[in-house]
Amino acid sequence: MGNELNADTWIWVVVQDPGVNEQFLGQYNEETGVSFIPAFYRKEDAEQCLIHIARQKGKTYEIQAVLFENLSQDASKNGFNIFMLSAEGDILQKITP
DSSP states (O other), X not given: OOOOOOTTOEEEEEEXXXXXXXXXXXXXXXXXXXXXXXXXXXXXXXXXXXXXXXXXXXXXXXXXXXXXXXXXXXXXXXTOEEEEEOTTOOEEEEEOO
């Protein structure tokens, strides 16, 4: 896809329990042992991919825009990579903050 990510680039993520206890929805790949936050270049891709992402019953999820710099800092602080995904869930770019 070739999109360049700068600190001030807006990207889309899934937020779990938006509001008081909100957090970025992370994923864990048991085969590779990698924890990552799925992120998207377009809101439409995030909405379409949501069915492919593991979620917990009883939780609320919302697609939100976030600055790449903010996501990168939070991911780094919590031991997560960032995977830019397509609408189908294919990895377009892997980022290790």
